[in-house]
Amino acid sequence: MKGDPVVHWIENEEPKSAWWRAESGLAPPPKIVVADDRMTADAAFRLARAGTALLWRGDFQNARQLLQALARRVDRQAPTAGAHTSGEAFHLHRQAQGRRAHILNKLLLPLNADYSVPLRRAPDVRQACSEAYGPGGVGEAPSLISLRELQGLIGAHEWRKKGVPVAALNNRIYPHYGVFAPVRSEYVGLVNEAPLPAALAADSLAFDIGTGTGVLAAVLARRGVARIIATDQDPRASACARENLARLGLAEQVAVVQANLFPEGSAPLIVCNPPWLPAQPSSALEYAVYDPESRMLQGFLAGLAAHLTPGGEGWLVLSDIAEHLGLRTRAELLAMIDNAGLQLIEKHDVRPSHRRVTDATDPLHAARAVEVTSLWRLAI
Known part of the structure; x- marks a missing residue:
C-alpha cells in the first residue's frame, strides 16, 4: 500500500x-x-x-x-x-x-x-x-x-467465478475486476461470422488490439487462425486474457503482449474493438467504455496501414451509438478512415439485443433503440 x-x-x-x-x-x-x-x-x-x-x-x-x-x-x-x-x-x-x-x-x-x-x-x-x-x-x-x-x-x-457464456466459443469467459466483460454478444458474433481474408492462407497470423478478456483472440483461434498476438496496455487485462486463453486450451496459439495498440511486425488480419463512446471517463474503470477524444480509435486507424501485410484486412468493431448521442458523426469516422489511407471493403451490421434496447425508462433509450453494431472490413 x-x-x-x-x-x-x-x-x-x-x-x-x-x-x-x-x-x-x-x-x-x-x-x-x-x-x-x-x-x-x-x-x-x-x-x-x-x-x-x-x-x-x-x-x-x-x-x-x-x-x-x-x-x-x-x-x-x-x-x-x-x-x-x-x-x-x-x-x-x-x-x-x-x-x-x-x-x-x-x-x-x-x-x-x-x-x-x-x-x-x-x-x-x-x-x-x-x-x-x-x-x-x-x-x-x-x-x-x-x-x-x-x-x-x-x-x-x-x-469471475461464474463466467460469461459466449455462444461463439460454446464456452465461458471469466472477466477479472476492472476488465470489460463480453456481455454483449453481438460484437463477438460479428467477428465469428465475417469472412476471413484470403491473405491468411499465406501467413495465418492475426493481431487482436486491446484484447481485454481475450474473447476475440479466442474466437479467431477457434476459427483456425494459427497464430494470434493479443495486446493490451492494462496489466489486469493481460493477466485476464492469459488466464482465459489457458483455460480454453489456446495458450500455445495466442500470445498476450502488454502493449499500447500494435505489437511489432505486420499481419494479414488485425482486429480492434475500441471503447465506443468518445467521452471522458470519470474513473479508472470507465476506460473500458469511454475513449477520450476517440484516441484509441484514431490510434488504431492511423497505425493500421503500417501493420497490414499486402492483401490484409483490419476489422474495426464499433457501435454507432456515439453518432446517435451526438458525440461523433459518421462523417468524422469516415474522415478518420480516409485520412489513414484506408478503404472500406465491406461492413457487416447487427442490431443489439440487450435489455436496454426496449427499456423506455432508460435516459438514453432514444439512442439505444436505433443503435447498430458494425464490423468494418478495412484495407490499404
Missing part, C-alpha cells in the same frame, strides 16, 4: 487514520464522521450531499439498506427519458451519474489488514478484495473503502 493516501478522522475523541483504498479512482474524503445503526437515512443524505463521508460502525446489512435508501433519494432527481435530445440526455445522464456517485460513495466501511470487514453480519470479502488489490495480510495496515466500491468488487468476483 506504499504510496496510497491516508485518511484521518476523530473517533471517541481520539485522532484516527487508515489507508484509503479506491481502485475506481475515487478521491479520499476530506471529512469523515462515524455513523452506526442509529443514523437515519435523511440525516445520512444531508451529510453525504454536503460532502461528509460516513464511516460505518454498525451492522453490515444495515449499511447496505442505508445505501439503498440514499440511492432512492438521489434517483428522485434523475432526468426522465424523452425530455431532451439524445445528446442532451447523454450529458444530463452523465451529470446525474456523477451526482449519484458523489453521494453514494460517501458511505465507508473499515477493512482489516487481511481484508476482513470488522462489522456484524459482514460477508467474507477477502478473496474479492485480493483479486482487485493483491494479497493482504501480515505487514498490511487497516484501510477504509466505499461500500459502493466493495459491492463492485463482490460483483466482479461473482463474474
Whole structure:
C-alpha cells in the first residue's frame, strides 16, 4: 500500500487514520464522521450531499439498506427519458451519474489488514478484495473503502467465478475486476461470422488490439487462425486474457503482449474493438467504455496501414451509438478512415439485443433503440 493516501478522522475523541483504498479512482474524503445503526437515512443524505463521508460502525446489512435508501433519494432527481435530445440526455445522464456517485460513495466501511470487514453480519470479502488489490495480510495496515466500491468488487468476483457464456466459443469467459466483460454478444458474433481474408492462407497470423478478456483472440483461434498476438496496455487485462486463453486450451496459439495498440511486425488480419463512446471517463474503470477524444480509435486507424501485410484486412468493431448521442458523426469516422489511407471493403451490421434496447425508462433509450453494431472490413 506504499504510496496510497491516508485518511484521518476523530473517533471517541481520539485522532484516527487508515489507508484509503479506491481502485475506481475515487478521491479520499476530506471529512469523515462515524455513523452506526442509529443514523437515519435523511440525516445520512444531508451529510453525504454536503460532502461528509460516513464511516460505518454498525451492522453490515444495515449499511447496505442505508445505501439503498440514499440511492432512492438521489434517483428522485434523475432526468426522465424523452425530455431532451439524445445528446442532451447523454450529458444530463452523465451529470446525474456523477451526482449519484458523489453521494453514494460517501458511505465507508473499515477493512482489516487481511481484508476482513470488522462489522456484524459482514460477508467474507477477502478473496474479492485480493483479486482487485493483491494479497493482504501480515505487514498490511487497516484501510477504509466505499461500500459502493466493495459491492463492485463482490460483483466482479461473482463474474469471475461464474463466467460469461459466449455462444461463439460454446464456452465461458471469466472477466477479472476492472476488465470489460463480453456481455454483449453481438460484437463477438460479428467477428465469428465475417469472412476471413484470403491473405491468411499465406501467413495465418492475426493481431487482436486491446484484447481485454481475450474473447476475440479466442474466437479467431477457434476459427483456425494459427497464430494470434493479443495486446493490451492494462496489466489486469493481460493477466485476464492469459488466464482465459489457458483455460480454453489456446495458450500455445495466442500470445498476450502488454502493449499500447500494435505489437511489432505486420499481419494479414488485425482486429480492434475500441471503447465506443468518445467521452471522458470519470474513473479508472470507465476506460473500458469511454475513449477520450476517440484516441484509441484514431490510434488504431492511423497505425493500421503500417501493420497490414499486402492483401490484409483490419476489422474495426464499433457501435454507432456515439453518432446517435451526438458525440461523433459518421462523417468524422469516415474522415478518420480516409485520412489513414484506408478503404472500406465491406461492413457487416447487427442490431443489439440487450435489455436496454426496449427499456423506455432508460435516459438514453432514444439512442439505444436505433443503435447498430458494425464490423468494418478495412484495407490499404
